[in-house]
Amino acid sequence: MSLLEVEDLSVRFDTDDGPVHAVDHLSLTLGESEVLGVVGESGCGKSVSFMSLLRLLPETATVNGTARFDGVDLLRASGSRLRQIRGRQIAFVFQEPMTSLNPAFKVGNQIGEVLRRHLGLSRADARARAIELLHLVRIPSPERRVDEYPHQLSGGMRQRVMIAMALACDPKILIADEPTTALDVTIQAGILDLMRDIRERLGTAIVLITHNLGVVADVADRVVVMYAGRKVEEAPVHELFARPQHPYTNGLLGAVPRPGAGRLREIPGRVPSLAELPRGCAFAPRCPRADEITRSNVPDLRSIGPQHLVACFHPGPDVEAVA
C-alpha cells in the first residue's frame, strides 16, 4: 500500500493569453519512508504538481484528478480536513527560502505556530520545541536564533528554518522543493545529508524536487522525470542511472558530472512554452531521435522493465552515454 497515490493529475492555469496546461495527466505513488526524486528542467511543472496536491495554487488554477492519502482524496477533501493534513501529515518546504518566511515574525514564533495549531502546545513549550528543531536542522546557537527575524538569517539558514518548520509535527510526507538551489555547495551537501538523516531517524517519506539529477543520485530511492508537464520516465534510481531510456533523461544525465562520463553536454534547445506545445511528443523539437512518428503522435507511458516506465517511441540509452 502506498502512502500517497496520485492519479491523472492535471493542472490548468487560465491566463490572459489563454490556458496553460502546467501538469498533464500525471500519476505517481509514494511509499512509506520512500524518497522520491522528481527531476526536470525549469518550468516543467514540478512545483505546481505538488502544490496542487495541498491545494496551494492561486484561484486561476483548475486541478483535476485524484490524490489519495490516508483514505481521503486531497483534491476533494473538505477545507477543515485539508487543514488538518497540511503541516501535520504533509509538510512543504518551498523553493523560495528568501520570501517564504514572514518578515514580521520571529522564526521561533513561526515554527511554534504550527506546533500550537496541530499539537496544542503552549507558547512556552512551542518555543522550547522550536529550539530543539533548530538544533535538529543544525542551526548554530538555536537559543539565540529562535528570537531572530528572517532577515537576520542567511539564505541557507532560512532554508533550514523552513525544514525545521516542516518537520515540526513529524509529518508522514515531506515535500522538499529544490531545497538546495541558491545554496553554495557545502551547504547543499549539508541539507542533503539532513534529508537522509530525517528519513532514517523519523521514517519520513520525502519528495525531493530538483532539476539536478546529481542530487537525486545520492538521496532518492526512485526517480520521476518530468518534461513539459508530463512524466516521461520513472525508475528506481540505480536502474535509471544504469539504463536511462528517454532521450531527455539521457540528456539530463549528460549534464551531470560523473566519473568516466567524459565531457559534460547540455541538452540543445529550450523547454517549449506550455501554451503552445507541439502536436506530437513535446520533446521532439529537441530530440536527436525524432522522426515523423514522434512529431505527430504523443507517446504513452509503457513498462520497459521492472518498475521502469518510459514515454518514448525510441527508448534506450544514448550510445555515447553508455560508451
Added chain:
Amino acid sequence: MGGFLLRKAGAALIVVFISSVVVFAGVRALPGDPAIALGGENRDPAVVQAIRHTYGLDQPLPVQYVKWVGRALRGDLGLDARQLPVAHTIVTRIPITLELAFLSVLIGSLIGLLAGVIAAVRRGKISDHAATTSALVGLSLPHFWLGLMMIILFAVDLHWLPASGYVSFREHPLANLEHMLMPAVVLGTGLSAVLMRQTRSAMLTSLSADYVRTARAKGLAERSVVGKHALRNSLITVTTVIGLQLGALISGAVITEQIFVIPGFGRLTLEAINQRDYTLLQGVVLVAATGYVVVNLLVDVVYSLLNPRIRVSGATQ
C-alpha cells in the same frame, strides 16, 4: 531602537525650530499693524506707540524672536488682545480637539481597515466594489457638506443626536459622546476612505506573498492567515498612511469644529485670525506645528515597532 529614536527626535527638534522661525516671520508678514489692531478703536498715535512699547514691538525683529522663543520655552506665549495668557487659552482648548481627533482616528481606522481587508479578501466581488466606491465617494465629499447633511438627517429630522455644541466629558460622559459622534465621523471620513484604499492594496500584495502560502501550508485557518500573516505586513504601510493623514486631520478639525460649534483648538485658530489677534495666532500656529512634529515622531515609533527590520538595524547602528 534607542539610537533610531534619538536620531528621529533630533530631526524633530530641528523641524520645530525652523517652524518657529517661519511662524514668527509669517505672522509679522501679515498685512496690518499689530499695534493698531491691539489698540482697537483707539487710533491715538501716543497710545499706539505705548502699546508698541509694552508688547516689545518697537524692538528689532531678531530680538523680538529670541524673547518670544525664550518665553515660549518656559511655557509663556504672551498675552492676547484680551490680556489673557495665550498658553492658558490653548491648554484649555486642546483636550477638546484631541478628543475629537482621537475619536475620528479610532472610527476612521476601524472602518478603513475593516473595509480594506474585506475588499482585498473578497476581491472582485460585490463587497469589494461597494467598499471601493464608498471610499471614492467618501474622499470627494467636502467636510462642510457632509457635516450639514448629517445634521439635517440625524439631528433635525431624526432627533437622534444633538445638532451642535459641546459638553465636557467630565460633566456628562454620555452627552459628550453624543455631541462628538457626528463631528468625529465627519472628520474621520477622509481617513477611513484613504485607509480603505491603502489597506486594500497592501493586503492584496501580502495575500499573494510567498509567506502567506507558507502559512496556508502549515494548516492555519484562513482567519489567522489573513488576520495575522497578511495583515501584520500590511499594517506597516498602513500606519504610515495614518500618520500622513493626521496632518489633514488638523486642518479638517478647523472646519469641523466650526460646523458643529465645538470650542476646540481649530475654532480658536479661526478666532485668532478673525480678530487679528497676533500673539494668539502666533502661539496657536506654533503649538500646531509642534504637535504635528510630535505626532510624526510617534508614528515613527509605532512604525518601528511593527517593522522588525527598522528596529533591529536601528539598534545595531
